[in-house]
Amino acid sequence: MDKYEVVIGLEVHLELRTETKIFCPCPTTFGDEPNTHVCPVCLGLPGVLPVLNKRALEFAVLTGLALNCDINSHSKFDRKNYFYPDLPKAYQISQYDFPVAKQGHLSMQTNGETRVIGINRVHLEEDAGKLIHSEDGLYSLVDYNRTGVPLVEIVSEPDIRSAEEARVFLEALKRILLYTRVSDCKMEEGSLRCDANISIRLKGETELGTKTELKNMNSFKAVQKGLEFEVERQIERLERGERIIQETLRWDEGSAETISMRSKEEAHDYRYFPEPDLVPMEIGTQIVEEVKKRLPELPQEKKERFVIQYGLPEYDAEVLTSTREMADFFEDCVKGFPEPKIVSNWVMGEMSRHMNAAGLDFCNNKVLPEHLVEMLEMLQQGRISGKMAKDIFAEMFSSGKKAEQVVAEKGLEQISDQGVLEGIVEEVIKNNPGPVADYRAKKKKALGYLVGQAMKATRGSANPQMVNAILRDKLK
Amino acid sequence: MKIEKKDVEYIAELARLEVSEYEKEMFTEQLSHILNYVKVLEELNTEDISPTFHVFPIKNVFRSDQVKESLSREEVLKNAPGQEKGFFKVPRVIE
Numbered sequence: 001m002d003k004y005e006v007v008i009g010l011e012v013h014l015e016l017r018t019e020t021k022i023f024c025p026c027p028t029t030f031g032d033e034p035n036t037h038v039c040p041v042c043l044g045l046p047g048v049l050p051v052l053n054k055r056a057l058e059f060a061v062l063t064g065l066a067l068n069c070d071i072n073s074h075s076k077f078d079r080k081n082y083f084y085p086d087l088p089k090a091y092q093i094s095q096y097d098f099p100v101a102k103q104g105h106l107s108m109q110t111n112g113e114t115r116v117i118g119i120n121r122v123h124l125e126e127d128a129g130k131l132i133h134s135e136d137g138l139y140s141l142v143d144y145n146r147t148g149v150p151l152v153e154i155v156s157e158p159d160i161r162s163a164e165e166a167r168v169f170l171e172a173l174k175r176i177l178l179y180t181r182v183s184d185c186k187m188e189e190g191s192l193r194c195d196a197n198i199s200i201r202l203k204g205e206t207e208l209g210t211k212t213e214l215k216n217m218n219s220f221k222a223v224q225k226g227l228e229f230e231v232e233r234q235i236e237r238l239e240r241g242e243r244i245i246q247e248t249l250r251w252d253e254g255s256a257e258t259i260s261m262r263s264k265e266e267a268h269d270y271r272y273f274p275e276p277d278l279v280p281m282e283i284g285t286q287i288v289e290e291v292k293k294r295l296p297e298l299p300q301e302k303k304e305r306f307v308i309q310y311g312l313p314e315y316d317a318e319v320l321t322s323t324r325e326m327a328d329f330f331e332d333c334v335k336g337f338p339e340p341k342i343v344s345n346w347v348m349g350e351m352s353r354h355m356n357a358a359g360l361d362f363c364n365n366k367v368l369p370e371h372l373v374e375m376l377e378m379l380q381q382g383r384i385s386g387k388m389a390k391d392i393f394a395e396m397f398s399s400g401k402k403a404e405q406v407v408a409e410k411g412l413e414q415i416s417d418q419g420v421l422e423g424i425v426e427e428v429i430k431n432n433p434g435p436v437a438d439y440r441a442k443k444k445k446a447l448g449y450l451v452g453q454a455m456k457a458t459r460g461s462a463n464p465q466m467v468n469a470i471l472r473d474k475l476k
Numbered sequence: 477m478k479i480e481k482k483d484v485e486y487i488a489e490l491a492r493l494e495v496s497e498y499e500k501e502m503f504t505e506q507l508s509h510i511l512n513y514v515k516v517l518e519e520l521n522t523e524d525i526s527p528t529f530h531v532f533p534i535k536n537v538f539r540s541d542q543v544k545e546s547l548s549r550e551e552v553l554k555n556a557p558g559q560e561k562g563f564f565k566v567p568r569v570i571e
Contacts, residue, residue, distance in 0.1 A: 019541045019543055020543050020544075025539070025544035026543070027546070033562060034549075035553065035562055036546065036562075039547050040547070043552065051538070053538070054540060054541065055540075057538070076529045085564075085566045132563070133568065133569075138568055139566065139567060141560060141564065141566075142563055142566055143563055144564070269490060271490065279530050279534045280529050280530055281535065
């Protein structure tokens with residue numbers, strides 16, 4: 001309803017793509033046998049000392065830089081205390097008042113408008129283990145493999161104004177994060193997770209309304225759906241003159257509603273205090289400058305550059321820069337075949353279509369930029385027709401063969417040799433006296449039939465424009 | 477700062493500690509004493525002194541991102557009160 005304003009802030013947890021855990025040298029591999037990647041440090045056994053993985057810090061700094069944050073030159077870890085069996089130490093090492101990065105922003109496009117969403121902070125912490133509840137509900141099983149996997153938590157400002165905007169924000173954020181390669185951002189494997197805080201207030205009101213926290217959304221669509229439900233639920237309550245109760249809710253995909261997790265009345269009191277087992281970090285200019293070198297051109301700048309440098313339509317630039325790999329593939333192709341729009345059409349069209357159908361992406365499909373370039377050159381030289389090119393590409397895609405090889409093996413090459421085509425045309429004229437007579441009697445349609453006969457005789461490989469010209473010439 | 481009995485009860489609850497009535501009285505008094513003792517520090521002017529987060533004057537201790545062998549699962553679960561299929565088995569928990 002129009003008189004209300006929706007206020008949403010998001011918290012995104014991101015597993016960093018390091019080889020080892022944040023404070024110990026156990027591997028971070030996903031999906032292995034339970035409790036095979038644990039050691040005394042991540043189990044929190046007495047007497048052990050955690051030591052920070054330098055790459056985890058660098059990834060957190062990189063994340064901060066990519067989100068236009070200020071890097072805190074003085075940063076430290078804190079203990080967040082709570083009891084839950086996914087946390088063997090009964091505290092999580094996290095960051096409280098001196099996060100690695102703070103006060104950034106992310107710009108995004110929604111409904112043809114640019115929106116800037118504030119980033120409150122980016123901090124480092126350790127992930128918790130995984131619980132499996134037994135079917136009879138009598139006990140739970142714990143796997144500590146994930147315990148201690150490095151996470152960054154990215155907290156947005158409450159600048160998001162609709163459920164849809166929340167989804168767009170997450171998509172934009174994921175695109176940036178994938179560009180930086182700090183995480184594989186797989187929601188289905190839990191390497192990207194999202195919680196949302198949402199409240200409603202009257203338009204023009206400056207105070208925030210009472211918020212609820214929404215958890216358990218397993219896709220960006222689910223985030224949007226969960227928030228849409230919650231917006232409606234809260235507005236209905238307010239309309240009935242009821243108050244919003246501050247609580248944590250779980251989005252239930254099956255019933256498509258939010259369900260209270262009935263957290264205890266006593267709000268979480270984590271009793272943060274500085275982690276005595278880890279020394280503070282001084283993230284000086286040397287570390288920041290080093291990390292900056294690894295900050296790639298980000299999607300927004302790249303998109304703008306593609307429009308200017310390659311003269312591409314906005315839409316093409318947007319699609320091509322949706323991943324860093326796609327953008328790189330495109331640019332590698334243009335280096336060899338400097339016709340950006342033609343390359344763009346192929347990369348966005350055939351290439352993407354085949355990859356989607358096969359469930360592949362630019363990292364693991366068999367067609368390399370030079371392969372596409374070679375095929376496009378053959379097409380440009382008229383050695384193959386546009387239709388053949390599509391068939392040849394399909395073969396290149398499935399077999400990994402080069403265009404030349406496919407053409408040779410299938411005898412697909414377009415016949416563009418004047419002499420050869422003249423011979424074929426003469427044969428067609430000889431065998432089709434009827435249509436030839438029709439054509440000469442000014443029945444122009446007959447020409448199409450004759451061209452078709454020449455194509456048929458060559459199993460589609462004759463250059464149709466040349467056949468056409470030769471036929472006209474010979475039938476004068 | 478005065479500690480009251482309900483503060484002790486709250487802290488005990490957070491720490492999952494069972495405290496007798498007698499202990500509640502005792503801790504209320506002792507914790508108040510401790511806080512009063514530390515309060516002396518408040519008299520100092522600390523305006524130009526940066527907070528100490530760690531007692532050692534050391535910063536930036538890192539390790540490189542290199543995998544080392546984890547414990548064997550047998551060893552991991554050796555002291556576990558309960559286990560099943562390689563997992564730790566714990567009483568039912570629903571947050």
